[in-house]
Amino acid sequence: MSNQSYSETNESADLHVTGEAVYVDDIPVGGQLLTGRVVISPYAHAKIVSFDLRDARRIPGVHAVLAHADIPGDNQMGPVVKDEPCLAADEVTFCGQAVFLIAAETEQQCREAERLIQVAYEPLDAILDIETAMSNDSLMGSHRRIERGDVEAAFAASDHIIEGELRTGAQEHWYLETQACLCVPGERDEITAYSSTQHPSETQALIAGVLGIRRNSVVVEVRRMGGGFGGKETQANHTACWTALLCRATRRPVKIRLFRDDDMIMTGKRHRFLTRYKAGFTGNGILEAVRIELNADGGAATDLSFAILERAMLHADNSYYIANFSVTGAIWKTNLPPNTAMRGFGGPQGTAAIETVVDRVARFLRKDPAEIRSRNFYGTISRNTTHYGQTVENNRLPEMYNQLIRSSDYRERRIAVDEFNATHEFYKKGLALTPVKFGISFTTSFLNQAGALVNIYTDGTILVNHGGTEMGQGLHSKIRHIAAREFGVSLKRVKVSATNTSKVPNTSATAASTGSDLNGMAVRNAAATLKSRIAETIAEVFSEENRSSPTFASHIVFEDESIIDGDHPERRIAFADAMPIMQHRQVSLSATGYYRTPDIGWDREKGRGKPFHYYAFGMAVSEVLLDLLTGRHKLLRTDILHDTGTSINPAIDIGQVEGGFIQGVGWCTTEEIKWDENGRLMTHSPDTYKIPTVGDIPQDFRVSLLRTDPNPGTIHGSKAVGEPPFMLSLSVWLAIKDAVSAVAGHELEPEFSLPATYEVILLSIEKLKAKTLKEASL
Amino acid sequence: MASTISFLLDGRTTTVEFGHSSIYSPTTTVLNYLRSLPEHKGVKEGCGQGDCGACTVVLAEAGPAGRLLYRSVDSCLVFLPMLHRKQLITVENLRHPNGDLHPVQRALVDLHGSQCGFCTPGIVMSLFALYKNHPRPDRTTIEDAFAGNLCRCTGYQPIIAAAQRACAEGNADQFNKGEEATLALLNSIPRDSLRLESAETMYYRPAALSEALALKANHPAGIVVTGGTDIALRVTKNHDVLPEVIDLSALDEMKLIAEDAFSISIGAGAPLNDVMPRIHDVFPSLHRMLSVFGSQQIRNMATFGGNLGTASPIGDALPVLVALGTTVELSSITGSRRVPMQHYFTGYRTTVRRPDEIVTAVILPKPASNLITRSYKISKRRELDISTVSGGFSLRLNERREVESIVLAFGGMADRVKRAETVENFLAGRKWNRETVDEASSLIERECNPISDARASAEMRRIAARNLLLKFWCETEGLEADVESVVQ
Numbered sequence A: 001m002s003n004q005s006y007s008e009t010n011e012s013a014d015l016h017v018t019g020e021a022v023y024v025d026d027i028p029v030g031g032q033l034l035t036g037r038v039v040i041s042p043y044a045h046a047k048i049v050s051f052d053l054r055d056a057r058r059i060p061g062v063h064a065v066l067a068h069a070d071i072p073g074d075n076q077m078g079p080v081v082k083d084e085p086c087l088a089a090d091e092v093t094f095c096g097q098a099v100f101l102i103a104a105e106t107e108q109q110c111r112e113a114e115r116l117i118q119v120a121y122e123p124l125d126a127i128l129d130i131e132t133a134m135s136n137d138s139l140m141g142s143h144r145r146i147e148r149g150d151v152e153a154a155f156a157a158s159d160h161i162i163e164g165e166l167r168t169g170a171q172e173h174w175y176l177e178t179q180a181c182l183c184v185p186g187e188r189d190e191i192t193a194y195s196s197t198q199h200p201s202e203t204q205a206l207i208a209g210v211l212g213i214r215r216n217s218v219v220v221e222v223r224r225m226g227g228g229f230g231g232k233e234t235q236a237n238h239t240a241c242w243t244a245l246l247c248r249a250t251r252r253p254v255k256i257r258l259f260r261d262d263d264m265i266m267t268g269k270r271h272r273f274l275t276r277y278k279a280g281f282t283g284n285g286i287l288e289a290v291r292i293e294l295n296a297d298g299g300a301a302t303d304l305s306f307a308i309l310e311r312a313m314l315h316a317d318n319s320y321y322i323a324n325f326s327v328t329g330a331i332w333k334t335n336l337p338p339n340t341a342m343r344g345f346g347g348p349q350g351t352a353a354i355e356t357v358v359d360r361v362a363r364f365l366r367k368d369p370a371e372i373r374s375r376n377f378y379g380t381i382s383r384n385t386t387h388y389g390q391t392v393e394n395n396r397l398p399e400m401y402n403q404l405i406r407s408s409d410y411r412e413r414r415i416a417v418d419e420f421n422a423t424h425e426f427y428k429k430g431l432a433l434t435p436v437k438f439g440i441s442f443t444t445s446f447l448n449q450a451g452a453l454v455n456i457y458t459d460g461t462i463l464v465n466h467g468g469t470e471m472g473q474g475l476h477s478k479i480r481h482i483a484a485r486e487f488g489v490s491l492k493r494v495k496v497s498a499t500n501t502s503k504v505p506n507t508s509a510t511a512a513s514t515g516s517d518l519n520g521m522a523v524r525n526a527a528a529t530l531k532s533r534i535a536e537t538i539a540e541v542f543s544e545e546n547r548s549s550p551t552f553a554s555h556i557v558f559e560d561e562s563i564i565d566g567d568h569p570e571r572r573i574a575f576a577d578a579m580p581i582m583q584h585r586q587v588s589l590s591a592t593g594y595y596r597t598p599d600i601g602w603d604r605e606k607g608r609g610k611p612f613h614y615y616a617f618g619m620a621v622s623e624v625l626l627d628l629l630t631g632r633h634k635l636l637r638t639d640i641l642h643d644t645g646t647s648i649n650p651a652i653d654i655g656q657v658e659g660g661f662i663q664g665v666g667w668c669t670t671e672e673i674k675w676d677e678n679g680r681l682m683t684h685s686p687d688t689y690k691i692p693t694v695g696d697i698p699q700d701f702r703v704s705l706l707r708t709d710p711n712p713g714t715i716h717g718s719k720a721v722g723e724p725p726f727m728l729s730l731s732v733w734l735a736i737k738d739a740v741s742a743v744a745g746h747e748l749e750p751e752f753s754l755p756a757t758y759e760v761i762l763l764s765i766e767k768l769k770a771k772t773l774k775e776a777s778l
Numbered sequence B: 001m002a003s004t005i006s007f008l009l010d011g012r013t014t015t016v017e018f019g020h021s022s023i024y025s026p027t028t029t030v031l032n033y034l035r036s037l038p039e040h041k042g043v044k045e046g047c048g049q050g051d052c053g054a055c056t057v058v059l060a061e062a063g064p065a066g067r068l069l070y071r072s073v074d075s076c077l078v079f080l081p082m083l084h085r086k087q088l089i090t091v092e093n094l095r096h097p098n099g100d101l102h103p104v105q106r107a108l109v110d111l112h113g114s115q116c117g118f119c120t121p122g123i124v125m126s127l128f129a130l131y132k133n134h135p136r137p138d139r140t141t142i143e144d145a146f147a148g149n150l151c152r153c154t155g156y157q158p159i160i161a162a163a164q165r166a167c168a169e170g171n172a173d174q175f176n177k178g179e180e181a182t183l184a185l186l187n188s189i190p191r192d193s194l195r196l197e198s199a200e201t202m203y204y205r206p207a208a209l210s211e212a213l214a215l216k217a218n219h220p221a222g223i224v225v226t227g228g229t230d231i232a233l234r235v236t237k238n239h240d241v242l243p244e245v246i247d248l249s250a251l252d253e254m255k256l257i258a259e260d261a262f263s264i265s266i267g268a269g270a271p272l273n274d275v276m277p278r279i280h281d282v283f284p285s286l287h288r289m290l291s292v293f294g295s296q297q298i299r300n301m302a303t304f305g306g307n308l309g310t311a312s313p314i315g316d317a318l319p320v321l322v323a324l325g326t327t328v329e330l331s332s333i334t335g336s337r338r339v340p341m342q343h344y345f346t347g348y349r350t351t352v353r354r355p356d357e358i359v360t361a362v363i364l365p366k367p368a369s370n371l372i373t374r375s376y377k378i379s380k381r382r383e384l385d386i387s388t389v390s391g392g393f394s395l396r397l398n399e400r401r402e403v404e405s406i407v408l409a410f411g412g413m414a415d416r417v418k419r420a421e422t423v424e425n426f427l428a429g430r431k432w433n434r435e436t437v438d439e440a441s442s443l444i445e446r447e448c449n450p451i452s453d454a455r456a457s458a459e460m461r462r463i464a465a466r467n468l469l470l471k472f473w474c475e476t477e478g479l480e481a482d483v484e485s486v487v488q
């Protein structure tokens, strides 16, 4: 088949728009279903002195009230480090930690039972921010370091030095479907969990763990999630484990679906970071030496924090070559919910740090920041190795920069913005270009593997099972497309099944943007096995009919819904007609496929190696208009150029670019997580936690995919796209900063943090004005 | 008095009974009702509090000129009895009987308007309401239609495109064809007063005002509900049981909007979306505030009665109503009285309203031609966000551009709507220029004592309040009011 791309609509789109798509809470269950509820800690840190569940257990309709001692297996849900109890035992370490579980016939009975649970807590001192954790040496794991060159010597030799601190905020995933799981008991100790999880295999393992049973008794199935964004990579396990415990205790189907506020209170978020930096640079703005110290708020348990910090450190260069570069990192343990994966996985925090540095360098030198950025880009021949030693191959940055500067009219608009600012006292405009270079692969190298099971039925239909989960990113649509293309058949023939641990076992999470890279390859490998079996059989058939010139199996091609002898195109059989032949000739029409990413390797200890299979590139230019009196900004225009290799489905990829970017805009602007002095989440509902709405997107939004060569060594030449565009939202953040900076004629460095809420903006403007006044009066 | 409610669902008249054995209570939300039906799982709960729109459904009712009126609402905020005599339209109802997707569904599919699909049923219904009400909408109208629908996946761009496409070709669909039949079915449901009793709740839905006032007199503790957008949260978020409810949403008398030469009287039960077109020309500052009040879904239910009933210090309509010199009409069985709006509030969520009274109308005097009024709302996010600080200002200048009279009413700066009286007094008689205004704004900072909360710090509130006065001055100088007007 030709290498052209298609933009078929999402394979579930018709189900979405008619309301027929089934999510966990929609699965029909018989009348026996019980509702589960989690009783959580009201304290950030406290000893559980005593509790009494007897009254709660007596409520009619209540079938189970469980505490940690009722857990038949391990009281443990930590995905990497075993430091996360399923139910708190003697101590609670964050507000929102699960302490008891209730199953009842109605939600109201659950609540009544909850009211009757008596617990005595003895509050203890709590650590609620990074600084306090630092001064208490509340470190998780050890300090990490990735270094190249001699930073101190290079500082001494630099023309200019800047230093500073940056805070980036936490972010709530706000998947539209909250955490949910339905567990149905089977024979003996069997259990089936319908979970909204990005990582069914881990969910299966942890359910088996808490129940104290073997993994072959647990099936986890995921039809689709109503959004994941990393929030269901490890933390879906929690709801699944709690549901499973209640199901085991009651021997009835049990469902837990968290109410929105409970979900926001109980689950971890994107890590907030406190970053310190120092940079030395030349008069031309070339970065000579940079030191970045990343401090992440890990929350009360490890979760995926190590890997997240690592990715932040590996992206602290973003797109820039820095000859002398020291990146250090630490995770600080606090009494907040364990922070977890979220789109970008540390990448945004690392990228924000270096983008702040470059922005400041440009302001310091009174140069155009885009220009300074391009001067520091990785080179294509030299200056092209990262601080951890990986060569930046197929570097698209210079080419994309030239294209985007032109297509966005960057230079003309820079002039127009300056003119506008010169003539407006109460409004300022800001413009910024930011790039992204994002490494694709799990940095925990062994996770880069995937499996698939492809079945062909004798009516010629194909059922594809693979280890990836569908959360809206269009994975199943892409997989379906890949399978159809491999077999040379139309999409109608191919169905992608729900993800199920009994079909494809021991899978990795659908995360790190790798879903279609890994699973697509596994499906292709399964298809290859089947195709060679089919080719052999059909070659036999053709040869029997043409004894004089036999058909070679290796010359059989699959295209146009047919199986064809490439040497004798008149010898062809319809795909569907061939399948019964396979059955008659006793050849299996079911095959597994497996894939592992080749050529990667990463030495964590040394901070050296090739952690990434390849890099995805992108670039954005954003322009904002800022109302200096209210702190409100309007995103006037964003131009994005993004590199997806040869896209398997451009519409899906553009959807990922737009959606990822807007989610990033939320992180950069209105999404503000606040905890009070007792460690309680203040912004625990959509009433006060504001994700972007339709009015927050660029008024003029131009997204295009880079026309480029197929990406070598990936499925159909494509590139991953889930996370990289998130980072492009920093263009909006820096455009706002640019507008604020215009208040002082770009002469002063504004105080700024992320998100740039109306409050950050107004306070920053106040300070700039005060400083300008002071300087004027001197 | 009827003890059941009737509405149209799936083309049929559906009757729900309440009582001790019913699984439904009168305060069961339409969302929970629908999700209890196996064939209506399409409606989704994303937040249970009116903020995400995943639960959006459309209610059709007999409107003026014998046509059906279609309104999008958040089903998580609507109590079941509010469906009485209405048609409930859900995402499952949009397919054409021949199986084809509705044009709004088709457009969303073709233009990749769904990713995870969880927001999509709500998006579909908001788009359906737009389709029925606005042929060929402009971008602002489209944004307004979706302001109450959160989508975390798509970035909205394809949804806007789908709206443009779907609404480009008129709104003739199967609902138009069935309109007469639907109206006939709706009209066959008697306009009864309802008295709905369940194990824990006594729910009255009177059909006449006099009856409502008598109920309030006999049940002074009865909780009044008009739009329910505020009260419903007590059920969905606090899980409170409401023992006695008096639902005013069926009272046509309270939905009247009457205009004479001197004033406009707005019924306390008129949904804000019905109010907006009627006040657009006379009270643009009020219109402007209402246009950023909640979302379509909220404004299709919410009322002035509820905004005054809650008496929240951040009630958005309140400062501008004060600035406009509004009086509040309070009624009981003994009669009606009128209270100037600024004397209506007595403290944090307390008012002069007696337990036997309800708010029946607000009366806005028509402004003199030289009265300048403006409203401002500062919120973290523009769409669907309650204000952090709001302002309703009115000003009259003499020919020397001196301040003849000024009202500066602020929301979010005190325990109730607050008039900055020291500042008003300072400004009275002075020249209305930048110097005076700068001086006056420093007084605002001193006069108010706002709080720090999840929305903003006290410091930010003080800066914002001060800036709003400057902004007001800017506008009187002909400068742009907001970023939108700069863009144009």
Ligand SMILES: Cc1cc2nc3c(=O)[nH]c(=O)nc-3n(C[C@H](O)[C@H](O)[C@H](O)COP(=O)(O)OP(=O)(O)OC[C@H]3O[C@@H](n4cnc5c(N)ncnc54)[C@H](O)[C@@H]3O)c2cc1C
Residues within 6 Å of the ligand: B049, B050, B051, B223, B224, B225, B226, B227, B228, B229, B230, B231, B232, B248, B268, B269, B292, B293, B294, B295, B298, B301, B302, B303, B304, B305, B306, B307, B308, B309, B310, B314, B315, B316, B317, B357, B358, B359, B360, B384, B385, B386, B387
């Ligand atoms: C998602 C969401 C967004 C919102 N956005 C905004 C916003 O932008 N700005 C804003 O100001 N508010 C907002 N609100 C709050 C609410 O919508 C408004 O306060 C609205 O005006 C309430 O009107 P209602 O008719 O729905 O009130 P109801 O819920 O019916 O009643 C509210 C209160 O007033 C009392 N009451 C109702 N009617 C009367 C009456 N006639 N006489 C006396 N008392 C009465 C009730 O007993 C109750 O205490 C929002 C609410 C939600 C859920």
Ligand code: FES
Residues within 6 Å of the ligand: B044, B045, B046, B047, B048, B049, B050, B051, B052, B053, B054, B055, B056, B074, B075, B076, B077
């Ligand atoms: S569920 Fe979110 S608005 Fe109703």
Ligand code: FES
Residues within 6 Å of the ligand: A176, A226, A227, A472, B113, B114, B115, B116, B117, B118, B119, B120, B150, B151, B152, B153, B154
């Ligand atoms: S498609 Fe996922 S939230 Fe809209």
